[in-house]
Amino acid sequence: MKKNKWLFIVALSTIMVSACQQDDQQSSPDDSNPSNEQQEQTEDQSAPDDSNQAENEDEPAEEEEEPFDEETMSLPTEYFNEIEEVDGQAIIQNPDNILTFVNHDFLLPSDYEPEDLVIPDVKFSYGHQDIPKSYMREEAAGALEALFAAANEEDIELAAVSGYRSYDRQQELYDQAVSKSGPDQEFVANPGSSEHQSGLAMDVSSASVNYSLVQEYEDTEEGQWLSENAHHFGFIIRYQKDKEDITGYGYEPWHLRYVGEAAIEIYENQLALEEFFDLVKEI
Structure with missing residues (x-):
């Protein structure tokens, strides 16, 4: 691995780990405020035994196997989507895969809800509440905590805005967006195609843009820090600028997607997740 890569989350290195919009919930910003409309649509130590230590010194240390191989750009089969066609749609059958590839073409099952949802210990734009979008x-979540801690050390203020979102909630947001902007709107995902349902995405913003989810975030100090550092913690900016034709969604500098070690390769080569899976080999 390259020396500068993802040193912050050693505990997560054994596995790899839409468009999005802020889900409205209690205590979220006033829904009547026009600046928030896009968010709605859009947590006895004894000394070592010397004799055992001597024996262990003769044994080579076991290295943990990392699933992503940079040199060969390859991944084990289990990190690729397993697809079953249901009513003409490609439904992902292994949604717990930390690299699950969700977009317009590959959908999560309507009844999928991750079993390991937790609330990351980070600042939220609406305060710390036990509501679905906090999860x-x-x-x-552990990676997000590390990212926020690093940002705080550099006096960069970040706030989590919207995480997990159920299939049914996504349906509500999608219907609202289509009613307002028509079927060609490009910020609110169809139900099943939202990364928020995977539990691997979090929208992030800052006070500098009133915690809104706006493209102007890229011009702020916080947005630039996020763009330049998220990959060190296993995150990518999922919907990149000038990749709209590839991702099928508008540019979202606020939308973080956790992909683990693969974030380094994706960032350094400025790939969309679609491009990454076109290149990576299955082993």
Whole structure:
């Protein structure tokens, strides 16, 4: 692995770990405020035995196997989507896969809800509340905590805005977006195609943009820090600028997606997740 890669989350290195919009819930920003409309649509130590230590010194240390191989750009089969066609739609059958590939073409099952959802210990734009959008999958939540801690050390203020979102909630948001902007709107995902349902995504914002989810976030100090550092913690900016034709969604500098070690390769080569899976080999 490259020396500078993802040193912050050693505990997560054994596995790899839409468009999105802020889900409305209690205590979220006033829904009547126009600046928040896009968010709605859009947590006895004894000394070592010397004799045992001497024996262990003769044994080579076991290295933990990392699933993603940079040199060969390869991944084990279990990190690729397992698909079953249901009513003409490609439904992901292994949604717990930390690299689950969700977009317009590959959908999560309508009844899928991750079993390991937790609330990351980070700042939220609406305060710390036990509501659905506060949750992420446990591994992603730990990575988000590390990212926020690093940002805080550099006086970068971040706030989590919207994480997990159920299939039914996504249906509500999608219907609202289509009613307002028409079927060609490009910020609210169809139900099943939202990464928020995977529990691996979190929208992030800052006070500098009133905690809104706006493209102007890329021009802020916080947005630039996030873009330049998220990959060190296993996150990518999922919907990149000038990749709209590939991802099928508008540019979202606020949308973080956890992908683990693969974040380094994706960032350094400026790939969309679609491009990454076109390149990576299955082993």
